[in-house]
Amino acid sequence: MAEPERTRTKAEEALAQHFAELSGDDPIRDMRTTAFDAFIEKGLPNRRVEDWKYTDLRRLMTDAPAPAEPVNPERARDLVDQADIFADIDRARIVFVNGYFVPPLSDLSGVEDALDFASLGRFLNGGGALLERSEQVDPGEAPVYALNSAFVRDGAVIRIREGAKLTKPLEICTVFAGNGPGLQTLRHQVTVGDGAEAVILQSYVGPDGVGYHTNVVSDIRIGKGAKVKWVKAQEEGDQALHLGLLLPRVEADAVFDPFFFAAGSAVARSEIRMIFDGEGATSGIRGATIARGRQHLDTTLIVDHAVPECVSQEFFKAAIDDEARGVFQGRINVWPHAQKTEGKMMSQALLLSENAEFSNKPELEIFADDVVCGHGATCGQIDEEMLFFMRSRGVPADEAERLLVHAFLAEAIEEIAHDDVVAALEARTRRWLSLGGEVR
Amino acid sequence: MPAVQETIEQVKQIDVDKYKYGFETLIESDRAPKGLDESTVRFISAKKGEPEWMTEWRLEAYRRWLTMKEPSWARVKYPKIDYQDLYYYSAPKSMSGPNSLDEVDPEILATYEKLGIPLKEQEILAGVRKADEPSSLDEDSGTPPSGSGGRQVAVDAVFDSVSVATTFKKELAKAGVIFMPISEAIREYPDLVRKYLGSVVPVTDNFFATLNSAVFSDGSFVYVPKGVRCPMELSTYFRINERNTGQFERTLIIADEGAYVSYLEGCTAPMRDENQLHAAVVELVALDDAEIKYSTVQNWYPGDKDGKGGVYNFVTKRGDCRGKNSKISWTQVETGSAITWKYPSCILRGDNSEGEFYSIAISNGHQQIDSGTKMIHLGKNTKSRIISKGISAGNSNNTYRGLVSAHRKASGARNFTQCDSLLIGENCGAHTVPYIESKNAGAIFEHEATTSKISDDQMFYCQQRGMSEEEAVALIVNGFAREVIQKLPMEFMAETQRLIGISLEGSVG
Numbered sequence: 001m002a003e004p005e006r007t008r009t010k011a012e013e014a015l016a017q018h019f020a021e022l023s024g025d026d027p028i029r030d031m032r033t034t035a036f037d038a039f040i041e042k043g044l045p046n047r048r049v050e051d052w053k054y055t056d057l058r059r060l061m062t063d064a065p066a067p068a069e070p071v072n073p074e075r076a077r078d079l080v081d082q083a084d085i086f087a088d089i090d091r092a093r094i095v096f097v098n099g100y101f102v103p104p105l106s107d108l109s110g111v112e113d114a115l116d117f118a119s120l121g122r123f124l125n126g127g128g129a130l131l132e133r134s135e136q137v138d139p140g141e142a143p144v145y146a147l148n149s150a151f152v153r154d155g156a157v158i159r160i161r162e163g164a165k166l167t168k169p170l171e172i173c174t175v176f177a178g179n180g181p182g183l184q185t186l187r188h189q190v191t192v193g194d195g196a197e198a199v200i201l202q203s204y205v206g207p208d209g210v211g212y213h214t215n216v217v218s219d220i221r222i223g224k225g226a227k228v229k230w231v232k233a234q235e236e237g238d239q240a241l242h243l244g245l246l247l248p249r250v251e252a253d254a255v256f257d258p259f260f261f262a263a264g265s266a267v268a269r270s271e272i273r274m275i276f277d278g279e280g281a282t283s284g285i286r287g288a289t290i291a292r293g294r295q296h297l298d299t300t301l302i303v304d305h306a307v308p309e310c311v312s313q314e315f316f317k318a319a320i321d322d323e324a325r326g327v328f329q330g331r332i333n334v335w336p337h338a339q340k341t342e343g344k345m346m347s348q349a350l351l352l353s354e355n356a357e358f359s360n361k362p363e364l365e366i367f368a369d370d371v372v373c374g375h376g377a378t379c380g381q382i383d384e385e386m387l388f389f390m391r392s393r394g395v396p397a398d399e400a401e402r403l404l405v406h407a408f409l410a411e412a413i414e415e416i417a418h419d420d421v422v423a424a425l426e427a428r429t430r431r432w433l434s435l436g437g438e439v440r
Numbered sequence: 441m442p443a444v445q446e447t448i449e450q451v452k453q454i455d456v457d458k459y460k461y462g463f464e465t466l467i468e469s470d471r472a473p474k475g476l477d478e479s480t481v482r483f484i485s486a487k488k489g490e491p492e493w494m495t496e497w498r499l500e501a502y503r504r505w506l507t508m509k510e511p512s513w514a515r516v517k518y519p520k521i522d523y524q525d526l527y528y529y530s531a532p533k534s535m536s537g538p539n540s541l542d543e544v545d546p547e548i549l550a551t552y553e554k555l556g557i558p559l560k561e562q563e564i565l566a567g568v569r570k571a572d573e574p575s576s577l578d579e580d581s582g583t584p585p586s587g588s589g590g591r592q593v594a595v596d597a598v599f600d601s602v603s604v605a606t607t608f609k610k611e612l613a614k615a616g617v618i619f620m621p622i623s624e625a626i627r628e629y630p631d632l633v634r635k636y637l638g639s640v641v642p643v644t645d646n647f648f649a650t651l652n653s654a655v656f657s658d659g660s661f662v663y664v665p666k667g668v669r670c671p672m673e674l675s676t677y678f679r680i681n682e683r684n685t686g687q688f689e690r691t692l693i694i695a696d697e698g699a700y701v702s703y704l705e706g707c708t709a710p711m712r713d714e715n716q717l718h719a720a721v722v723e724l725v726a727l728d729d730a731e732i733k734y735s736t737v738q739n740w741y742p743g744d745k746d747g748k749g750g751v752y753n754f755v756t757k758r759g760d761c762r763g764k765n766s767k768i769s770w771t772q773v774e775t776g777s778a779i780t781w782k783y784p785s786c787i788l789r790g791d792n793s794e795g796e797f798y799s800i801a802i803s804n805g806h807q808q809i810d811s812g813t814k815m816i817h818l819g820k821n822t823k824s825r826i827i828s829k830g831i832s833a834g835n836s837n838n839t840y841r842g843l844v845s846a847h848r849k850a851s852g853a854r855n856f857t858q859c860d861s862l863l864i865g866e867n868c869g870a871h872t873v874p875y876i877e878s879k880n881a882g883a884i885f886e887h888e889a890t891t892s893k894i895s896d897d898q899m900f901y902c903q904q905r906g907m908s909e910e911e912a913v914a915l916i917v918n919g920f921a922r923e924v925i926q927k928l929p930m931e932f933m934a935e936t937q938r939l940i941g942i943s944l945e946g947s948v949g
Contacts, residue, residue, distance in 0.1 A: 351881035369863035
């Protein structure tokens with residue numbers, strides 16, 4: 001059906017202009033144009049688009065900054081060190097600043113033997129074959145993906161060798177270092193060989209008060225029998241807009257456990273579209289969201305059980321304060337013939353203030369009969385009786401509330417089952433709680 | 441559980457009785473020309489002898505409808521409906537008072553018989569006598585005829601689009617309850633109708649509701665005055681009879697302060713090839729301390745085993761708990777129709793008001809059901825409960841779609857939702873799409889959903905004790921849905937258990 005002529009929003013106009021200004025001799029210009037055309041035809045998603053019902057980008061994204069420029073690595077070093085979420089963990093590090101790989105800040109010692117790494121930027125100059133491998137998304141239906149293809153500059157291309165075990169976690173660190181607005185667009189491609197084991201961390205940090213945008217797509221393949229923990233910690237600056245899309249394809253008997261920790265940015269959406277590609281795989285998809293002020297944090301997941309005998313467990317917690325808004329959308333699709341599927345999804349939200357909001361949409365779409373699927377969702381405030389119990393034992397009200405919120409979130413964080421990472425995220429949670437305003 | 445035995449017997453009969461209510465009554469009818477334009481709307485309004493304001497109300501709805509698009513968000517697929525290829529009004533002709541049942545059009549009597557309406561009530565429905573006149577059929581004259589099981593049920597049979605007759609009028613009048621076809625109410629109680637009609641489902645609400653507002657032919661009107669507990673269950677039978685006529689029912693129920701009413705709606709439709717459109721609107725208004733209980737058994741023709749034919753059921757049902765401490769309870773058993781698009785909802789406006797939704801939705805063959813509810817918490821300390829049981833078999837798709845929302849002022853709102861789906865066979869689909877939106881920290885929402893198949897252990901246990909596969913399935917499904925079955929009025933409980941058996945025919949083995 002032909003839609004009536006639509007006037008572009010300010011952000012769409014800006015995006016079109018930035019796209020037009022991209023250099024003309026780009027070897028993947030055609031691919032970028034196809035992607036951008038797919039995006040601009042529909043424009044930014046709004047609340048009438050079912051998947052974006054609660055996160056209306058047409059309203060929330062008021063402007064679009066121009067792609068950011070690379071910065072001097074030495075200038076970035078301080079920033080990278082300051083905002084180090086996983087500082088206490090012995091890990092290998094791949095650092096991106098303003099969307100560009102920064103070799104002097106990166107360190108792969110200790111894991112070089114287990115993996116191959118190259119920056120995507122190098123491949124882009126030789127053509128975009130690598131960019132086209134994601135089958136999970138139709139650019140016309142995935143605005144984040146289309147914009148990513150149009151503007152992508154760099155990213156990490158990682159191949160973990162078959163049977164290799166990473167001796168320490170590998171962090172992909174993304175830092176925005178500009179004083180003014182800018183757009184950083186990254187595409188990571190991670191292939192985990194059969195039987196390999198790895199803990200991969202993704203961190204996002206940036207300055208407060210700067211309206212920068214981050215767009216990151218992570219395209220991941222988990223080989224047969226591989227075991228991977230993938231932890232994303234999003235602590236972008238308070239004016240930032242963060243759009244993340246994780247696209248894992250999980251092969252037979254693999255164990256893939258992603259975790260989303262969301263605390264930063266003004267507006268953020270972390271989306272995962274996962275597909276089980278081989279029988280016997282399992283995945284625990286979990287997350288903790290903390291929001292205050294006027295933050296809008298969205299977690300959206302689509303899990304496709306395309307083959308039989310896979311197990312997925314989704315467990316999400318959110319604590320929303322002030323006038324912030326939390327969104328959880330989760331859909332488990334069980335394809336025809338994907339018998340013996342197990343899917344269990346739970347989303348729990350705690351509203352800490354009178355004006356906090358939470359929207360929950362857990363969906364099941366099931367086309368096979370021999371399955372055990374379920375979901376649960378709760379939303380409410382701190383249990384008065386628990387609070388009373390603690391206060392009657394001499395714990396001050398604000399501390400009691402902090403303890404309860406921490407315990408609530410820790411339930412999800414502890415599921416990561418990696419002591420150092422759990423400790424790091426719990427510390428971030430405690431910090432967040434201590435910065436909180438007065439108790440109601 | 442004798443009722444389960446009944447189900448089993450019903451399943452046994454299936455070979456000879458595929459669709460029990462698939463008969464077609466051949467009686468003359470008086471109908472509007474095919475198609476829809478302003479003149480059709482005026483024709484309907486004139487036929488009903490409606491006042492000017494009502495005609496205008498309809499025309500306004502019609503003009504609005506022209507600008508609207510058919511909704512496409514539901515998980516249902518059907519060929520495009522040609523709204524100009526339908527008859528919008530059809531009334532049975534044989535309505536002049538016969539002297540005895542012998543003179544009544546035998547086709548009508550046969551219809552009632554198949555519907556299971558007691559003979560004495562048939563007399564009244566057919567216009568042989570008034571409800572308060574003694575019946576020639578028995579000796580104990582003077583007492584009003586009783587409904588099934590000794591309980592009193594007043595029936596307002598909507599035969600195609602016109603209420604043929606209304607029973608128990610006097611009994612109800614004594615209590616001050618108004619129960620009559622809405623077309624009559626528009627003439628007799630224009631102020632009451634005007635005050636409430638469209639106040640819950642606005643004329644502009646949605647494509648199908650707006651179409652209904654323009655062309656509704658008849659339906660029931662109930663008004664229960666202050667402090668009155670309606671002395672009997674009110675009931676209607678909806679039937680779609682005439683070929684190619686859309687059925688556009690309009691029901692309006694108002695329970696004034698402290699009133700209580702229970703309303704039963706039973707639906708069956710004749711078997712035919714072409715798809716039929718049904719776009720009803722039901723509005724409930726509960727004022728302070730009032731309670732309305734609305735129960736439905738919907739068993740319209742679901743189409744044949746290849747998915748040909750069947751009723752399109754696009755219904756807008758909404759209750760408004762307008763007063764404080766009011767309560768509205770929806771109970772539905774959906775086994776029929778090729779396509780069901782139906783979301784009985786509650787607007788919990790009054791403080792401490794309560795909404796309930798109990799549903800069994802069974803789909804088999806090529807049926808498509810997209811049904812659920814909306815609980816909109818506006819007032820303080822409002823409560824709602826949703827229990828939905830979906831059973832899909834054959835090649836059908838069964839979707840629960842529901843919204844629970846708490847607005848800024850709805851502190852102390854409470855919701856509990858449980859929706860369970862059962863899958864029988866590997867070609868069907870079961871989907872759950874809940875929306876849970878909280879804008880108040882003091883609201884507590886809990887939602888739980890499960891999807892599974894009948895467990896092998898349960899089947900083995902039943903079969904090992906000598907039950908056939910189909911008997912076992914009927915037993916297990918009845919058990920699965922028992923929480924909802926128990927909420928049904930007596931009259932519907934037995935029928936429902938039978939229907940579950942019939943509906944799942946051919947789903948196993």
